[in-house]
Amino acid sequence: MTQYIIRRILYLFPVLIGVSLITFILMRMVPGDVAQVALGTNATEESLGEFRAAYGLNKPLFDWKPPFGQYGDWVGGLLKGDFGKSYYYRTEVRDDLAQRLPVTLELMVLAIVVMILIAIPAGIIAGVRPNSPVDLVMRTAAVFGLSIPGFWLGTMFIMLPAIWFNWMAPAGHISFFSDPIGNLQQFILPALALGIPGAAGVMRLTRSSVLEVLRQDYVRTAWSKGLRERTIILRHVLKNGLIPIVTIVGLQMGALMGGALIIEKIFSLPGIGMFTYQSILTRDYLGVQAIVVLAAVVYVFVNLAIDVSYAWLDPRIRYT
């Protein structure tokens, strides 16, 4: 087991090298000159040159000798915990991220809560009585959920309360710690818009997982012992059915991050997604690069955590 975990962590290195190289090269292929974007169209040739020199943009992208060009500068900085400076805002990318991360984390955590609260009870109810009217209603709702684009759902969630009740969430970001109620007013609709499409997929998986477990011998044994249905569902079915559910919730992290970008943009929440979008538009390479690398690290560890939790949830699984 330990050996397995170590090998999986070692896979992190090729993934990080791959991801950092791809992002680095792609971002530099985006048409437009960073210095020009940062200084505006009136900048003189001289000030553009100074800007490039100050940010190391006049160096070659790759170099065989230390410090290995711009790529080497960036990776060297990352290893020291230095993400570099934004060309556009002249701020430290690390501070930008630290400031925006809580917004995105809160949005994603709330969305996952929405997802679980809707999907798991619905999936169990549907799976326990397959092909019953309740099951059909749940399944139809799930197909609808999978078909509604997140950006449109988000737009409707802003628009309809404004038109029907003349209600809009308070503007400007409110921290949870200074005003919990105002904060939740801001986050509840974005979290629903982000969580509902995901809930549809998780509900379907919960249902099929419950169906699968109900066929197992130990569930039949539990029935024949005369246990109550409640006990069987909660103690025997749910615990074993959780395995694939953990996987899909984990694998949704990437999709959830993309979804968060769209939802933050619609609801004007100053999170990581909004920052990524603006950084791509202003060719702020370092911001985008930092986010992609962080996301890749999270991805690798989430996947590892999923695989390890398998062994914990199902003792039959062994790793070699």
Next chain:
Amino acid sequence: MQAARPWPVTFLARLRHHPLGMLGLIGVTIFLILALFGHWIAPYSPTGQDFVIMQSPTLSHPFGTDTLGRDIFSRVIRATPIELRVGLISVFTGVALATVVGLVSGYLGGAIDGAIQRVVDSWLAFPPLILLLIITSVLGPSARTLIIALVIGTIPGTSRIVRGAVLAEKNNSYVEAARVIGASQMRIMVRHILPQIVAPIIVIISIMIPVISLLGAALSFLGLGLPPPQPSWGADVSGDALTYFRNAPWMAIFPGAMLSIYVLSFNLLGDAMRDIFDPRLRGSGAMH
């Protein structure tokens, strides 16, 4: 052993027992008709402007008009061919390339598999939407860019699934028999293994069409997919539609509703296809 009838015939025969799948097929057919004959059905040109801007839905403009006085009903209909073309070309190209990657990686195994899978790992480690946003900003918004980005988004996950199917298939005795009589690697992959994994590939295509359509629409919504004035269900929900939603909510409502119905049709049809072609995957839910 499969019946000798061609699979579309078997499929249609079995679809009769899937009322929702039938509904999906009807929906998809309607969208195909709109794509082929939309220019006869739509009452106005999708880019033609009227003097009455942001007009609420009336008989002459059933879905209202936008800030430039364009008829939203006509725009929503005339967006169909490009959306359908982008979605289908992206999914079929992406799945075809992913099949090649998965087949080679899974069948050859060893160092080649290891190398390919580390590349796929890096690819999957990107948050999908961010990778596609970077690619579209490199290439500039156009239908061609959107297709390239969506193909790139389709390959890694799909190739993993294909590889898994190949791994399950390649230890069968028929593969060994082919090897013993001296069949080449290429021949075994293409003539022996590929036909055995057709069912999961069809299922993947049916899952990916709605997923990729939503992703493409999201890129258009963010301004990096189909460029204006091209009518697009994604792009038409953003911009002025978001700015003026209090005065003209129909600008955002109808394109998104049309996209939802389109994706729903493919989802319903895809679910029925999954039940029919691959009962093992029944109800497993689309990758989202």
